[in-house]
Amino acid sequence: MVQFLVEGRELVAEASRDLAMLIARPDDVAALDGCFRAIHTLKGSTGLFDLQPMGAMLHAAEELLAAIRAGRPGHAEDFARVLEAVDQVDRWLDALEGDGALPADADAAGRAIQARMRDAAPALDQAEAQLPAVPDWQLSAAFTGLSGTAIRYTPRVDCYFAGDDPVAIVAATPQLIALSIAPRDAWGELEHYDPFACNLVIEAVSAAPRGEIEAAFRLVADQVELAELTAAEPGAPAGGMTTRRTLRVDAARIDHLGILADELVTAKNGLVDLAIAAEALPGGHTLGQALRSRQAQLDRLVGDLHAAVGKVRLAPLAPLFARFPRLARETAGALGKSVRLELEGQEIEVDKTIVDGLFDPLLHVLRNALDHGVEPVERRRAAGKPEAGLVRVTARAAGDQVVIEVADDGAGIDPARIRNLAVARGVLGRDAADALDDRDAVDLIFVPGLSTATTVNAVSGRGVGMDVVRAAAARLGGKVTLSGEPGRGTIVRFVLPMTMILTKLMVVTCGGERYGLALDSVVETARIAADRLVVMRSRQAFQFRDQVVPLVILRELVGGSSQGALAPRGGAERVVIAWVGGELVGFAVDAIVGRMDAALRPLDGLLSGAPGLAGSTLMPDGSVLLVLDLAELLS
Template identity: 40%
Template sequence: MNDLLEQFLVETRELVQSATEDLLALEGRPGDAEAVNRVFRAFHTLKGSVGLFDYPPWFALLHAAEDGLSAARAGNLAVDARLIDLSLEALDATARWSDAVEATGRLPDTAAGESSALAERYRSLLSPGPRSTTEATGAVPDWAARLVASMAEAPAGPSTAVRYRPRGDCFFSGDDPLGLVRKVPGLLAVSVEPAMPWPPDGEFDAYACNLDITLLAGAPRPEVEAPFRLVSDQVTVVDVYATGTARPSSASAMDPVVAAILGEQLLAMAAPGDTETAHGRLEACARSAANALRSIGRDADAERCREALERGAASLGPAIEAALAGGGATGPRSDREASGAYERPSGAHGGGTARTLRVDAVRVDALVSQVGELVVARNALGRLAARAEAGENPVTLARAIREADADIGRLATSLHRDAVSLRLMPLSEVFRRFARPVREAARSLGKEVRLDFEGEGTEADKGIVENLFEPLLHVVRNAVDHGLEDTGTRLRLGKPAAGRISIAAGQDGDGIVVSVSDDGRGIDPAFIRRRAVERGLRSRDAVSAMDDVAVTDLIFAPGFSTAGSVGALSGRGVGMDAVRAAAERMGGRVSVESRAGAGTTVALHLPRTVALARVLVVGIGIESYGFAMDAVDEVVRVPRSAIHAVAGGAATVLRGRTLPVLRLADLLDRRYSAGIAMEALLLVVRADGQTVALEIDRLEDRLDAVVRAPSGLVGTVPGVGGTTTLGDGTVLLVVDPAALLANLALVGQGTSGDGR
């Protein structure tokens, strides 16, 4: 299995998991708009990822699901049990298909039928009114079978068959039936026959239509249906899949790999062996056969093998043979009903194989040698205990204990660092997944794009790298779709015909920064101002008071989508707010820089690892907050008289620099009255190139801690970059100065220091 597919499977399972949780939560709270949003995004991302591979039925299902959820998100479709059940079934199918893809590299044969059945249910949710007659999938009607048979070779993939019987008087209403057929994309075959036997010679009404038109097309069903939407009462559409013309359950439809696996099991069972191991072998054979069958969706056959095992060797052999011959297998629907409770184990199996980590052997060696040192250091403790028992002088003993503590502390720190580094992986893993979406995006828009990578050797935690693809894909698609001008415009502006998109990564202090730059038209602040007002995100006065940088930042506001229309590619409104949310989930943030006419750079600033950080604990009122020590330049006490009121705030001069003075309590929106002491305690922090002084009430502690990204309720507290657990079990909120100051900048008061 290639890396790309492996990544895709891991990601797919995670998305299925999270979307399932959200759907289940929605059952209890149907009004939770954010949950609907998350489910929609999950399907949106799933669809995008599946699109990287060649699984048309899967893509069609996710596309239909996305349409349904998009309507639910826009409030055009009720979030009710039908939608939730259907979406859960779609996720189920996705989970089973990813297992099948992992096991066999392909979708189960039943996927096409199942996909079109589920997709049709989404469509019927969206338009409950009468539709073009749809015949049950699975059984291909004769006319469609004849059409397939008329072709020199059967269609390679799933296709759509249409039977169009124009009304007799259709010529009078200006219809040109073949004119509609001309518009069908991906035509494979067309047949035109008289609908009724021609009347005897000599009688012919040139203006009465007596035709029966059938066609087969390789394009997705909605595209094939589109030209006939005005005559849908005269049209029948069915899905025909690659093996659909063969009987779905016949042996020829079975995956050759699965057939080979089944054959192996028969051989293994026939082989001579002692009676002691016979039962174990039988069980292994039954399990392998059942798994193989389940991987192609033949759950009923799998179940039969399992049942046969309980009856012994004499039944298992025939059961496998029957499965091989295709005997007893029924349609996909009854399969799923029959198996019901039995689907879960295969899911659990899939979950267990997904978590793998490739690690450089050198890193493991370093870890092992450090663990060795730790064992030695521990021995010292035993000796110390013996010395204490011998009644040694407490003062010398205490010194010895401190030394041992320092030793073990040093080792623990470096062990943690090295263990964390095991999870580091290069960003190239993510970067190389962009070539194909960018190419396809460019092609579908008729643009030329050159994609450059830089710094793909930069490493970050596996959790970060794996979660980077989704937000980055949004940014890249936006760049291709909205950032780059079309070729004609570029040439007119004197730019090279091919737009340039560059994805770059680099170290940024303790973290990493991943940026996507384009040399397109840039973001027009005037347009953003107008759009923000239109969308009701800000008042007209508010946007005109904001500077261009703050205005540009509005692209990350929820509900802001710069697309004028819904494009296939982006612009469904899942745009940049999803990117900001993703960055924040990872404990980072996102920024944008743009020059009109010259291009845009969107940068994600992310932590590199879940590292031990030195944290300074400060107090305001009765609360305590942590600050990453790296961000703190110094802590000073200044007389209150040295803090001057200036326009829009307060400032002080510290060693010749003027610093804005802000109350931490105000920034965190905590209502504590201003200090009355003669001296103010100031924490001088630096972030994003700004330096500010934050007034706090007291300094409490400093400690080494693992800072985790905020989640749950804590995630919504502005300015909080993470949490850490203190020795006594309480949770300390760790302030992210950059986020704190970014919030400040968003408010748009321009308090950024004048003394940088």
């Protein structure tokens, strides 16, 4: 039973994920197959126990999905009903876990959901068929000759009690070209007139696209009929009819909201300059102070807004991770290997885009770990390792980033082999390959066209290389690296932003360019007199408090220009002291401009491969600010 509960949860997570995709894209074949399999498996396991209501309900769900797989058109509503059944299973699993039995009302609840699934099919087929060319109601005579979409809205009798205002709803429909309001039933004896019992039928014609009309009526969709009107006059515009079935909030709208919030942040930062300018004016001090205090207020509100928008998009990793156990079992089975999969950190929440975008790259890495990482049983035995390989997929939050690692205890990657392969595939010349240190050599694995598999097989040899994984991580605004030791195993590490959250930046100038540094790593800024600098192991350093801190000339690192000289003797260096990789480092900069909150965007285009850059953001003046990744710069 314990096993069933664990497996049941996985299957529920899997089916839910696929169903959610299907609700958004009803024609997603892979998702359809996936959730069909999950539900089929669930039903099978149910048979092992005395869980009749669950079995019967799942059977009905399976039949509905089977019909859709067999060619019946599947609609978002169908999948929503199946999802309802899956949710019910989830609640029953709670009950089984808590009490060891299904709740007393399981039978009735299951039947109700079954009935809804059965009813869904035929009714929806009709409703979702192409719009009728002619409305199936008697159209107002006044509407003849109009073209567009005819709307017939019959509000529920008690709709006023529900807070609806049908006239306001209709008035909000875009591009209304005709309207009529009539009593649904005769008014009757006015002595008994009930002012709060809605007795209206509202008909209208709109020239707006179908999607916009549906959006206007989304809250009362069950009370509305729509039909196409074709103009009596040929050639009249029929109105752009785009059919859209779902009226859920479009992810694109949330994205748009996110972008607007980002831009608001940028716009708000412009107030700082304004405040400084105002303060500089003669007598402008008070105005400047007032501006600053307003700016601080706005700062907080915009920060809250930004965080709220970010949270809308947060989703736990759990459903993503929940898909891996079965996939790992299947893969290991196909390879004839025995592998234990451990998952950790699935409660961590990250941006939905990232959760969605991670599945393919993580799956690819996982398959690699099973295929190339974990050795065949004989070799493991020979190496004195346990027969079953161990693959751990872990997620942890690190500041505003999430670190996801896929670690195996397999053979690891031999840098020498990668060098040879790179030479053999013509990626590098022999000299260049030999000049690479082991870490850089291992990193070659991400170069397109390089795969360590010497045989192509069904599991991972699908023409997808680690270069695709790196590209996928980059698209998500993150990075992927690989480490490990020959014989001991491999770790693939994804470092991804957790949200599109605001990063506090310090803006500095170096060699005439402005750069951003993550403020949370900055400890202090200081002026260090040139004569306080010492040379330690051929590097510049200075005494800061009670320790010696290495000094890095930032303009050398970023510009590579000849202006890398230190300040003349007697002068002083502007130094930003920051934590980098667990130690204090001083960065000499030309000037410190200020600080700002910014939404980092991953780099694209020409800069996408540039090392040492964490991202970019838009400055209030419209210019692009490059944000440095100090740790990577130093590595």
